[in-house]
Amino acid sequence: MGKSVKEILIDGNGYACIQCGRCTGSCPSGRECSLRTRKLIHMARMGMDVIKTEELWDCTTCFTCQERCPKEVKTTDMIIELRNLAVEEGYFPTMSDVPKIIIKSLYDTGAGQPLSPEVSKIRAIIGLKKEAYDVSTNAETLKKFQRLLDGLEITKKGGLR
Amino acid sequence: MKRIGVFICHCGVNISNTVDVKKVVEEISKIPSVVACADYQYMCSDPGQDMIKKAIKENQLDSVVVAACSPRMHEPTFRATVSDAGMNPYCFEMSNIREQCSWVHLDGEKATKKAIDLVKSSVARASLLEPLVSQGVPVVPKALVIGGGIAGIQTSLDIANSGYKVYLVEKEPSIGGHMARFDKTFPTLDCAACILTPKMVDVARHPNIELLTYSEVESIDGSVGNFHVRVKKNPRYVDMEKCTGCGSCAEACRLAGRIASEFDMGLGKRGAIYVPFPQAVPLRYTIDPEKCLFLKHGKCGTSPKCADVCTTDAIKFDDKPEFVEFDVGAIVVATGFKEFSAELKPEYCYDKYPNVMTGLELERIFAPSGPTGGKPKINGKEPKRIVFISCVGSRDKKVGNAYCSRVCCMYIAKQAHLLKEKIPDADITVMYTDMRAFGKGYEEFYERVQKEGIKYRRGNAAEVYGQDGKLFVRAEDTLLGEPYELEADLVVLGTGLTPNPLAEGIGKLLHLSLSSDGFFLEAHPKLRPVDTVIDGVFLAGVAQGPKDIPDTVAQASGAASHVVNLLSKDEIFAEPTIAVVDEDACVGCKTCMLLCPFEAHEFDEEKGVMKVNAALCKGCGSCAAACPSGSIRMNHFTNDQIIAQLLEVL
Ligand SMILES: Cc1cc2nc3c(=O)[nH]c(=O)nc-3n(C[C@H](O)[C@H](O)[C@H](O)COP(=O)(O)OP(=O)(O)OC[C@H]3O[C@@H](n4cnc5c(N)ncnc54)[C@H](O)[C@@H]3O)c2cc1C
Ligand code: SF4
Ligand code: SF4
Numbered sequence: 071m072g073k074s075v076k077e078i079l080i081d082g083n084g085y086a087c088i089q090c091g092r093c094t095g096s097c098p099s100g101r102e103c104s105l106r107t108r109k110l111i112h113m114a115r116m117g118m119d120v121i122k123t124e125e126l127w128d129c130t131t132c133f134t135c136q137e138r139c140p141k142e143v144k145t146t147d148m149i150i151e152l153r154n155l156a157v158e159e160g161y162f163p164t165m166s167d168v169p170k171i172i173i174k175s176l177y178d179t180g181a182g183q184p185l186s187p188e189v190s191k192i193r194a195i196i197g198l199k200k201e202a203y204d205v206s207t208n209a210e211t212l213k214k215f216q217r218l219l220d221g222l223e224i225t226k227k228g229g230l231r
Numbered sequence: 232m233k234r235i236g237v238f239i240c241h242c243g244v245n246i247s248n249t250v251d252v253k254k255v256v257e258e259i260s261k262i263p264s265v266v267a268c269a270d271y272q273y274m275c276s277d278p279g280q281d282m283i284k285k286a287i288k289e290n291q292l293d294s295v296v297v298a299a300c301s302p303r304m305h306e307p308t309f310r311a312t313v314s315d316a317g318m319n320p321y322c323f324e325m326s327n328i329r330e331q332c333s334w335v336h337l338d339g340e341k342a343t344k345k346a347i348d349l350v351k352s353s354v355a356r357a358s359l360l361e362p363l364v365s366q367g368v369p370v371v372p373k374a375l376v377i378g379g380g381i382a383g384i385q386t387s388l389d390i391a392n393s394g395y396k397v398y399l400v401e402k403e404p405s406i407g408g409h410m411a412r413f414d415k416t417f418p419t420l421d422c423a424a425c426i427l428t429p430k431m432v433d434v435a436r437h438p439n440i441e442l443l444t445y446s447e448v449e450s451i452d453g454s455v456g457n458f459h460v461r462v463k464k465n466p467r468y469v470d471m472e473k474c475t476g477c478g479s480c481a482e483a484c485r486l487a488g489r490i491a492s493e494f495d496m497g498l499g500k501r502g503a504i505y506v507p508f509p510q511a512v513p514l515r516y517t518i519d520p521e522k523c524l525f526l527k528h529g530k531c532g533t534s535p536k537c538a539d540v541c542t543t544d545a546i547k548f549d550d551k552p553e554f555v556e557f558d559v560g561a562i563v564v565a566t567g568f569k570e571f572s573a574e575l576k577p578e579y580c581y582d583k584y585p586n587v588m589t590g591l592e593l594e595r596i597f598a599p600s601g602p603t604g605g606k607p608k609i610n611g612k613e614p615k616r617i618v619f620i621s622c623v624g625s626r627d628k629k630v631g632n633a634y635c636s637r638v639c640c641m642y643i644a645k646q647a648h649l650l651k652e653k654i655p656d657a658d659i660t661v662m663y664t665d666m667r668a669f670g671k672g673y674e675e676f677y678e679r680v681q682k683e684g685i686k687y688r689r690g691n692a693a694e695v696y697g698q699d700g701k702l703f704v705r706a707e708d709t710l711l712g713e714p715y716e717l718e719a720d721l722v723v724l725g726t727g728l729t730p731n732p733l734a735e736g737i738g739k740l741l742h743l744s745l746s747s748d749g750f751f752l753e754a755h756p757k758l759r760p761v762d763t764v765i766d767g768v769f770l771a772g773v774a775q776g777p778k779d780i781p782d783t784v785a786q787a788s789g790a791a792s793h794v795v796n797l798l799s800k801d802e803i804f805a806e807p808t809i810a811v812v813d814e815d816a817c818v819g820c821k822t823c824m825l826l827c828p829f830e831a832h833e834f835d836e837e838k839g840v841m842k843v844n845a846a847l848c849k850g851c852g853s854c855a856a857a858c859p860s861g862s863i864r865m866n867h868f869t870n871d872q873i874i875a876q877l878l879e880v881l
Pocket of ligand 2: 086087088089090091092093094107108111138139140141142143145
């Protein structure tokens, strides 16, 4: 079992938050979507269903907010931990399927973000092999990797098993 | 065998709710040396004290133990009580069965057992207590005030008006401190100079005040009642007696208008010979030795212009530092603050853009004597879109300042008002974390500026950035839950107040402690806010922690009253609970001398042993614990007394 929301808040110094909003104001992601970092902290503290919110998954974990927070609240660390808790409790974002897509891709190809043809081209230009040097290029290793994943809860919760 | 009386207090129900007081009395009465033992609802009340006095007389007691609250609360009360009944106050012992027992335990039975042990250990100690006598020392009826801001000015005037001599030492060429830089003061919008300069002039004219400007305290020896002070007067290269303050020299100086003025926060310019501001006290010119061509290179054109034009022959290039020494009975530290260094918050780009400025810089823009003559011009233009950012360097653990600076919310309101008054069509937004308008008339002022059209948007600024020659501020409006950005012609950083690095040396000289915020620590946060733990040393103004001018003045007067209280005594009595050296056992290794935080140990060259200065020793015991030959004895905390006490609880 992972941490509870309260434990995440305590470890992440969340009770020090003064709701100044410097995190949201700094957030490059929030400028484009409905992510309000400050609000996530508020919801968590008020005992609201923060792990069910879709915005939790809009963070790119760039750490700008955590770097700027004047109260040393570990905003990004907390978002990551809240996501872990969300998955544990079975809450995958419905609006955005990105996490599921990533898990599926990881399972199928061995890479969360498989190389696109564009990237392969660039690799060739700078003198790298077209494919990556990882499980994705070796069918046998990929099988072993999939067997490993089969043993994990996450593949079940991600709807693969 | 000593005859001991023990008195157990119920403290209303604070103790008796948990501790079975009757049971304690029963057990303690069994100790052979305890010849009187009783309990009472409130031992500290008059009937409670009378009970102790009566018992002392009737039973010819040698020592008294009261088991009640912390000795920090009532030890002085009961010492006085036993004194009244003819007993030496140091034969009194207090056992704390409230804070250290009833308040912290839930199990009544165990708490009662602990209370019995605690009282037994006090009885064991009480049977070894010895009478001690305080030594009286005469008091020098003069005071030293360090720092000539509004705090130091007020303290000095109050002490001087009570008839005592004051030495006021200020590091800068003029007194006035930060307040002298302001145009108006919140919330009344009093003209700062109109209320400050009369006080500055009073200081200069007061027969009881000796003003030492452009000076530094070099050393302080001695202790309460008898400090010996040495002050260095830095050379001004201008004869203070001859200079009339006419200012011809400053106009003539080859470097006139070419050196950044510290007083104007670098926004205005001065020459190598200058006064910081026109109402300076004393109005005497000073040559900056770092800049003056003649002092640096021995040559200034064909001849130094300042000397050429001075009609009173006041320029004195061969001036030397002077040292003055004097004795005082009390000291007030009023060394103020330093504005937070805005470059420590790189996301606000203070270093990068000239139209990002600090609160103190903007104060100079408003001042009629300031760099723009009081006109609100930034880079020659009137700003129309203005953003204030609050809490810059305050409530910010990233830069190590956890505290609120207490004045920025209000000075931002003041500055926003002044800008609006001067530029009626300006669009002014204040980005704030929380609004703190706690003082008299402050909330009303906050309301007033909003009526004037200042926009308050909750949520503090995340960053300032420039693009295509324009300046933008990004923030979240936390009430709307929406991030937004504003273009600005001027961004004002509401910089906080930080401990003054210029005061560090003073703190070391006086052995003052700092609180976690870095300001000087008062003796008690509630009940002794102007005292320090060093007897005879007091605090006034922001040196003790951020505060506005009304609070600074109140504290300054408070410090003055404590000084006057002390100076009005012919003699003061130091606590006799100090270290005493056994001269026969001491080998003069000086271990104690290195350890003592109060520098109370001196080496007696003649006898080859250590001596303790009774007036300096605070009885902390560091030396006694460390002495390799065990030749230091702590009065009232002797090894025998402590061991007897420990054996009862082990
Ligand atoms: C931008 C700004 C605007 C403000 N506006 C207002 C306002 O409108 N109304 C209001 O009530 N408050 C205002 N304040 C707060 C106000 O500045 C302080 O309350 C006040 O200045 C405190 O006075 P002080 O004497 O304690 O400290 P200071 O003014 O800092 O004076 C300390 C003095 O001690 C001297 N000194 C320091 N170290 C030494 C040393 N080692 N030896 C000798 N001398 C030394 C310094 O040179 C200085 O002259 C404002 C503060 C700021 C930053
Ligand atoms: S920046 Fe920090 S203190 Fe401010 S709202 Fe965000 S988490 Fe809270
Ligand atoms: S770490 Fe996430 S929440 Fe924080 S600023 Fe980056 S994207 Fe926004």
